[in-house]
């Protein structure tokens with residue numbers, strides 16, 4: 221399978237080539253055709269599977285036709301890091317399209333966001349709280365929205381965003397194409413899906429397997445000894461740079 225089979229608009233296809241993608245990932249193969257056909261899709265996929273392009277490419281393709289300067293696609297994500305990442309992917313894949321994307325999230329001054337919204341964009345990538353602020357202040361016009369993406373829905377649930385999401389949904393046009401992505405599917409996500417998705421197609425990809433050069437080890441250890449263990453491991457492992465993932469920033 222190649223990206224040609226999706227028959228993307230040439231300016232969108234140019235972004236795929238510029239990104240160096242030659243073969244669609246499994247989530248892209250499964251999700252891009254139904255999303256391009258206008259269906260609601262529930263994607264069970266985690267980060268690293270190529271899920272961002274799976275929704276970004278059909279959205280860019282759709283927005284090539286129709287009015288500019290109105291918010292026509294809204295992507296809601298749990299964290300500003302993810303929002304920036306999605307915005308970055310859309311900006312690079314959509315480089316040739318002249319479509320504009322901007323981000324909306326809290327913890328930063330709201331005024332530059334208001335200015336950017338005034339200048340106009342077709343795609344907004346937002347975190348729920350700040351988006352709701354803009355809706356309440358009337359600084360975002362979502363009356364022309366066509367596509368809604370709820371990305372990492374399980375994270376948004378864990379972070380307590382569902383009440384905000386439901387409030388946001390109440391301000392959106394009734395007729396929308398909605399895409400929901402989640403790595404896991406607990407009952408709460410199923411419930412939200414049944415509320416927001418119409419006749420959805422479910423696409424699922426298995427967990428991505430690590431490169432064969434990666435070995436895994438698990439060390440059961442008392443919490444108070446974790447730091448000492450980590451330091452020991454670092455001292456006794458022959459390695460250059462190290463990437464450590466932790467649960468919280470602390």
Ligand code: AMP
Pocket residue numbers: 240241242243244245248266267268269270271272273
């Ligand atoms: P994501 O799961 O959306 O966070 O994507 C994970 C990474 O895979 C990103 O760095 C993408 O740029 C990259 N990626 C997405 N689709 C493809 C593809 N078809 N071929 C190669 N890399 C890709």
